[in-house]
Amino acid sequence: MTALTSRHTDRAGAPARHPGLNLGHAHREGEESREEMVFGFWVFMMSDMILFGLLFGTYVTMLGGTAGGPGPKDLFDMRGAFFETMLLLVSSFTFGMASLALKYRDDRRVLVGWLLVTLLLGLGFVAHELYDFHRMFEAGGVPSRSGFLSAFFSLVPLHGLHVTVACIWLIALLGQLAVHGLDAQTKNGLIRLAILWHFLDIVWIGIFSLVYLGGLA
């Protein structure tokens, strides 16, 4: 009974329960269903985090398995990794700006502008990472060379694959913006993509610290 009344008073005009969700002129029923969506996505992120956590663990246990092949110091390029980190961190910032525009600005052009900048940075990250892998391949750092390289290439490209998928999702959402405008469902998509985008940032910080900084230390 108490749960019922508290939900009613909530509907009657108390501030929304989730600070990230009070978007412009959205009405309250919309926000309730949105909360369920966003919560579900957070749970999915937890599950995804387990994937990365296990691959990090596998990578650490395989550090010694170079089988006489090239190791981290022979293959990793700190400048490239730092550049990729910057691209991704700035893209997270620009996505943050897009989220603010989604929340406070009626002008859709600002939102789309920030989203496009984010997309370019994301694609730039993927492109540079591919270039980086290419460079490693040239230097003999192919996954079939050793257990260490296999572990590296099962962890780092999975993150890159996630970023690629996130970019495709962003393009699809820009398409939805063009077709349907900024309706509830497009907003839902943007909110969830933002969570994924920042999540991938956090994973990358793990990769940068553990794989690149740790490997070159």
Place this chain on the structure above:
Amino acid sequence: MNDSTHWLLGRLDASALPFWDALQHPTTKNVINAVIASGAASMVVLGAIAVVIGLTWTRRWGWLWREWLTSPDHKKIGIMFIALALVMLARAVIEAVLMRLQQAFGLDGGFLTADHFGQLFTTHGTIMVFFMAMPFLTGMINYVMPLQIGTRDLSFPVMNQISLGLTAAGAAVVMISLVLAPFSTGGWTGYPTFTGHAANPGAGVDYWIWAVTLSTLSSTLSGINFAVTIYKRRAPGMSWMRLPLFTWTALCTAILMIFAMPPLTVATALLALDRYLDFHLFTADMGGNMMNYINLFWAFGHPEVYILILPAFGIFSEVFSTFAGKTLYGYKALVIATLAIAVLSFTVWLHHFFTMGQSAHINAVFGIATMLIGIPTGVKIYDWMLTLFRGRIRMSVPMIYASGFLMLFVLGGLTGIVLAVPSVDYQVHNSLFLVAHFHNMLIPGLLFGMLAGTNFWFPKAFGFRLEERWGRRAAYAWIIGFMLAFFPLYALGVLGMPRRTVAFFTPAYLPWTLTALVGATIVLLAMACLVIQLWVSVRDRHLNAMPIGDPWDGRSLEWAVSSPPPEYNFPVIPEVYGRDAFMLEKERGKAYQVPDEFPDIVLPANSPMGVIFAVTGTAMAFGLTWYQWWMVLLAAGITLAAVIARGFCRNTTRTLSGEEVRRTHLTWLAQVRATTPVARSREQSTDNRGLPVPPVEGAIQ
């Protein structure tokens, strides 16, 4: 194989046919094996053809598409999950009987080739875990949980369709492998290096990898869906300590699915990288480490056994309290025990490989952690017994399964405690003792639970009760068959007979393997009884009809609606005032009331996403297995396009008018008023129309 067909068929050629080997080398043994394998393959093909012809003949394709395949209704998806589980159960039981036959005649040989026997135990294990148990419990939770918490559907109905599609695709791949053989011989655990490319380059392991991967993705999504639904969609007043116990176990299982399925996804994906792209993660050379696979596998595998058992615990809790006519004893203790088991399940995975070289100290820690699980489980057993204590127990079919469970599960648990001692484990590991132990947990635990649940909730789903006599026969045959089939395996294990062995040379094993065969035959009879039970029940459905919907004097909200329930479940979302919500309504004389108003109801619209995922999932797995890259790319492209297109779709709901709901509901309520209530003692007779005599304070029924 010439180049012109190679791009189309990949490495698939005539040698994949199950009788090819026997044509090339027609020895007696090869011919016998080919006959068995071809018989199984033709059953798959003929079964598929029969379904297609049947549907065309009765003009039911449109009906199947609209009412079932594209339906987002959690109840229909649940039923489809369970139907899939039953089909797969039939196949895996037949395989089990074949294995028992082989070992009964296995002294100095037997009739199966080692390779065929390897495929049998691999498919048996893989199917029973991933395509029988998982869909069975997922279907059960799907059907019952939303009704119990008083909501209209899961949080993400289309994702639910996709879960079903992915599991169906995995099951389809395992079935296809009967026709275009072989399947893996690496056991359901698929340990490298045996399953690596160097030792096993054929298609079998790849079939296994993709079937299992599809299943894990499906279960991860199901877990997310269930957990979010229970967190966010409980009816007003349904606080945590008022949740029916089945829903509690569903929540814990869902959380385990979310966290324990990814390790297996990682393990199989990395094994695939080893096999397809020449990685060296689990190889014996080049710095690979197969122990990583074993750790990853059991980081999934141990929580998995609790994923399997917890929903069964929930079902037994409902069955015990309903058929004892009492509220559950020690509800809070049961909830805490469930949570404790869920947490502890992540701390014991190492006991699956005590013998693989870690230090005695580590083994001791994991041995003790394993024994700790006995404590919350013991609490549950006592709570159930005390629920029964001084109840007026009706021994209906679910209660027979539950009683069998109570006794046999304790035995299985005790052998688990024995195995948890590392020094004992060294003696019996990899022997039939282990096989006996986990079957002793999973058959009386999981399977009896699911069968009890089927008998318990079938009338809810279909509007008529399952026939009692054949149900009893099935239950007793399962219990006796199980005991005869698996208790001898304990003895065989202690005598030193290894598991997964095609032949043996010790005559002392023979009496035990023969006894086990008798048990397996009785299990086969139990399966036949289940089929007859279903057939008789459908035949007599008008006699056993119970449209009112409460045949067992039920306690939770699923019994408060008609049978079968309307697609919106509740015309008005109920308010909950305590534990055993519906029993409370009945006690206060507030059941079956007319709501003040009937607002319009918004329901999810039909969607083809589940079917698309089933088809593309099957195609991707098949293409990957046989190196048909065009099919993989095509299926992946279609999946991506479908997901993106779904994002653009805006007509995702449909509205049912309140007027229509009112008419349906009032018709049913009129039927309630016109029905004669039946006392609990007569609930197994044909008088039972699903309306029990209302409870009176102090009255004994």
